[in-house]
Amino acid sequence: MNITPHGARPVVTVDHLRVCARGEDGREINLVADIHFTVQKGEVLALIGESGSGKTTIALALMGYARQGCRIAEGTVHVAGTDVTALTPAQSRQFRGNKVAYIAQSAAASFNPAMKIIDQVVEPVVIHGVMKRAAAEKKAIDLFRELALPNPDTIGLRYPHQVSGGQLQRLMTAMALISDPDVVILDEPTTSLDVTTQVEVLKAFRRVVRQRGATAVYVSHDLAVVAQMADRILVLLKGSIAEYGRTDAMLAAPRAEYTRSLLDAARQKQRDSSWRRADAPPQPLLEVRDLAAGYGRLDGDGAPKSKILADMNFKLHRGQAIGIIGESGSGKTTLAHAIAGMIEPYAGHILFNGRYIEKSMRTRSMDELRRIQYVFQMADTALNPAHSIETILSRPLRLFHNLRGDACQRRLLELLDLVRLPRGVLSRRPGTLSGGQKQRVNLARALAAEPDLILCDEVTSALDTVVAAAVLDLITELRRELGLSVLFISHDLHAVRSVCDDIIVVKNGRMVTRVERADYDKPSDVLYYERLKRAVPELRQGWLDEHEALPVEILKAE
Numbered sequence: 001m002n003i004t005p006h007g008a009r010p011v012v013t014v015d016h017l018r019v020c021a022r023g024e025d026g027r028e029i030n031l032v033a034d035i036h037f038t039v040q041k042g043e044v045l046a047l048i049g050e051s052g053s054g055k056t057t058i059a060l061a062l063m064g065y066a067r068q069g070c071r072i073a074e075g076t077v078h079v080a081g082t083d084v085t086a087l088t089p090a091q092s093r094q095f096r097g098n099k100v101a102y103i104a105q106s107a108a109a110s111f112n113p114a115m116k117i118i119d120q121v122v123e124p125v126v127i128h129g130v131m132k133r134a135a136a137e138k139k140a141i142d143l144f145r146e147l148a149l150p151n152p153d154t155i156g157l158r159y160p161h162q163v164s165g166g167q168l169q170r171l172m173t174a175m176a177l178i179s180d181p182d183v184v185i186l187d188e189p190t191t192s193l194d195v196t197t198q199v200e201v202l203k204a205f206r207r208v209v210r211q212r213g214a215t216a217v218y219v220s221h222d223l224a225v226v227a228q229m230a231d232r233i234l235v236l237l238k239g240s241i242a243e244y245g246r247t248d249a250m251l252a253a254p255r256a257e258y259t260r261s262l263l264d265a266a267r268q269k270q271r272d273s274s275w276r277r278a279d280a281p282p283q284p285l286l287e288v289r290d291l292a293a294g295y296g297r298l299d300g301d302g303a304p305k306s307k308i309l310a311d312m313n314f315k316l317h318r319g320q321a322i323g324i325i326g327e328s329g330s331g332k333t334t335l336a337h338a339i340a341g342m343i344e345p346y347a348g349h350i351l352f353n354g355r356y357i358e359k360s361m362r363t364r365s366m367d368e369l370r371r372i373q374y375v376f377q378m379a380d381t382a383l384n385p386a387h388s389i390e391t392i393l394s395r396p397l398r399l400f401h402n403l404r405g406d407a408c409q410r411r412l413l414e415l416l417d418l419v420r421l422p423r424g425v426l427s428r429r430p431g432t433l434s435g436g437q438k439q440r441v442n443l444a445r446a447l448a449a450e451p452d453l454i455l456c457d458e459v460t461s462a463l464d465t466v467v468a469a470a471v472l473d474l475i476t477e478l479r480r481e482l483g484l485s486v487l488f489i490s491h492d493l494h495a496v497r498s499v500c501d502d503i504i505v506v507k508n509g510r511m512v513t514r515v516e517r518a519d520y521d522k523p524s525d526v527l528y529y530e531r532l533k534r535a536v537p538e539l540r541q542g543w544l545d546e547h548e549a550l551p552v553e554i555l556k557a558e
Helices: 055-061 089-095 117-126 133-146 165-177 195-212 223-229 247-252 257-266 332-340 366-371 389-401 405-418 423-427 435-448 465-482 493-499 527-534 543-548 552-556
Strands: 012-022 028-039 044-048 070-079 100-103 183-187 215-220 232-237 240-246 286-298 304-316 321-325 347-352 372-375 453-457 485-489 502-507 510-516
Touching: 012 055, 028 055, 028 070, 028 215, 028 232, 028 240, 044 055, 044 223, 055 070, 055 183, 055 215, 100 165, 117 133, 117 165, 133 165, 133 195, 165 195, 195 223, 195 527, 195 543, 215 223, 223 247, 223 257, 223 543, 232 247, 232 257, 240 247, 240 257, 257 465, 286 332, 304 332, 304 510, 321 332, 321 493, 332 372, 332 453, 332 485, 366 372, 366 389, 372 435, 389 405, 389 423, 389 435, 405 423, 405 435, 435 453, 435 465, 465 485, 465 493, 485 493, 502 527, 510 527
Parallel strands: 044 215, 044 232, 100 183, 183 215, 321 485, 321 502, 372 453, 453 485
Antiparallel strands: 012 028, 012 070, 232 240, 286 304, 286 347, 502 510
């Protein structure tokens, strides 16, 4: 924990901050109001809360910035001795990057794919004349080494697509730190990473923060991650402060009811399964035999240039939920795409209800398409933003069940009730809904087909903790009410364990083990699975220190 000298002036002081947006009717709407906090030198403050609570709005205000259509309407924001609300545009450009640096959630979206990494990392100091090019490159390489990046002397010569997601996130950190800013803002920097990559990035972040005595503001919805990083936590609810205090005190005895609900959701309860192995009929609903799949042009042997999956074999019974876990690039989504017919396997077979089905969705029958439905990870891109929810949900009802008029309307209302959405959303477009509501529409669209199997591909990874828990509860209820079978793909082992009857562990496109629910808490002799289990942050301080002390064979598990 940070110890602040008595009487020291805070590096960040926010008092009565109010940021507002202008609504369609011309009236101003508060995004955040009456926000106040301080951050001392060398301290890490975490901003947590559900989507739309104002976390990123506050983080951006620390740079004197508000999104288009928004403005900082009231209050004072002092960062590194500067009143950021009083800066001219030219002063703001100089302030941002030099005094305060911002590390965004998506490193891939922050880098120019056409430029080498080193050119982008040194740009903030070279373009402003802070350092000469040679000195900046040397400092960048030192940062690469400090952030435990492989081949620090040459990794900067690569392009962004030539490094992994975790490496790119650390490279973006180097870009932020090269100007030695007084304050670093980290906005959900590990949300899109798998658990093993996340833990390495967290170690790198914390090591740099501690060694440099950096002052940081860490935006997250993951309390387990925050517990490893933050000295203090500011809990936000609908743009207001729900609770503010030391991390240890808040984890031990939260005062606000909302904070307690966040903690409860983060602990991921074990959800009751309606499926019983002893009652399962001999014939599975889905059987995957020796499946192999990949991407790219086929070679002379009929195999694709990029081979992802090989020798996949498993069975899934009616009403059963199976989780597919593994690191990014292990083949989880490729497997789901192959089962759905979105890509055509080059070897092996898929049986559904005891019958071989066509490998490509283009040649599958309408009934086969109806019975296997896909729920995509990003509802934002899966739902057409130009269409109303009524139009989106009506399409499968017309396509698969030929419903029109009153019959269609009745079924639409039944679907909304199934996924616990108010009937008023039918006239709205996806952009007006919250992340959790959009994911429920995503589920409702799949259920409109009345499928036997739904393929859930990282359906909670983009959601905050409370909303994700509600979606997992919903999937459990739908299984119980409709007898659905579920293939649940995720890198969140806590989520998989809470809803699935079995777990299939995938590494480099192959199944390395299958674990039954009764054995979830038992040690495994498969080191890769142990590595995945141990990489999931626990909701207590000190977990990251313990992870760093784990035996090398478990950390590497090669």
